[in-house]
Amino acid sequence: RKEVEQDPGPFNVPEGATVAFNCTYSNSASQSFFWYRQDCRKEPKLLMSVYSSGNEDGRFTAQLNRASQYISLLIRDSKLSDSATYLCVVNIGGSSNTGKLIFGQGTTLQVKP
Amino acid sequence: IAGITQAPTSQILAAGRRMTLRCTQDMRHNAMYWYRQDLGLGLRLIHYSNTAGTTGKGEVPDGYSVSRANTDDFPLTLASAVPSQTSVYFCASKRTGGDEQFFGPGTRLTVL
Numbered sequence: 001r002k003e004v005e006q007d008p009g010p011f012n013v014p015e016g017a018t019v020a021f022n023c024t025y026s027n028s029a030s031q032s033f034f035w036y037r038q039d040c041r042k043e044p045k046l047l048m049s050v051y052s053s054g055n056e057d058g059r060f061t062a063q064l065n066r067a068s069q070y071i072s073l074l075i076r077d078s079k080l081s082d083s084a085t086y087l088c089v090v091n092i093g094g095s096s097n098t099g100k101l102i103f104g105q106g107t108t109l110q111v112k113p
Numbered sequence: 114i115a116g117i118t119q120a121p122t123s124q125i126l127a128a129g130r131r132m133t134l135r136c137t138q139d140m141r142h143n144a145m146y147w148y149r150q151d152l153g154l155g156l157r158l159i160h161y162s163n164t165a166g167t168t169g170k171g172e173v174p175d176g177y178s179v180s181r182a183n184t185d186d187f188p189l190t191l192a193s194a195v196p197s198q199t200s201v202y203f204c205a206s207k208r209t210g211g212d213e214q215f216f217g218p219g220t221r222l223t224v225l
């Protein structure tokens with residue numbers, strides 16, 4: 001079983017739609033969680049951190065369920081510019097330099113006009 | 114330089130040749146990382162360095178070596194390239210106490 005699992009998609013949605021991605025992780029000692037965004041043939045960039053209380057950044061909402069070991073990302077009012085691959089990322093070592101990130105394979109989103 | 118740079122941008126290499134991928138950051142981050150990204154497998158950690166002078170093995174270290182002589186540079190060397198090392202290679206760095214990793218633009222390597 002992969003340490004971080006995501007549905008690769010692609011998710012094809014019309015502009016304005018709401019779309020949700022889920023991700024599960026296997027290591028119960030995981031300490032911090034993130035969503036990264038990766039555009040085609042580019043480097044990954046941090047989209048948002050994920051906190052136990054849930055957090056929102058504009059049209060994006062991330063939630064963490066430690067009991068069930070899953071993370072979600074909700075995108076409201078999808079824009080064409082949201083088309084990208086979204087990587088679920090888990091840090092199993094905390095914020096010290098020894099922390100290591102484990103990446104899911106990514107979920108691809110295509111927003112259509 | 115702003116952030117992390119990698120060189121070359123892309124390279125086609127004959128099997129058996131030696132190749133060094135360069136990575137330089139100007140953010141004075143202590144930790145640096147090398148990943149490879151392959152279709153369907155996501156990003157996998159090759160080697161890392163928590164601080165200048167130290168290195169460690171990641172998930173897929175075989176066939177690769179790294180050095181960390183100073184804070185800014187973290188080169189990745191393929192001593193004798195094989196076709197299975199065809200991939201996109203990303204270098205990343207992280208400041209002490211932070212969680213976010215900042216990535217370079219990547220190097221596309223093809224080994225024939």
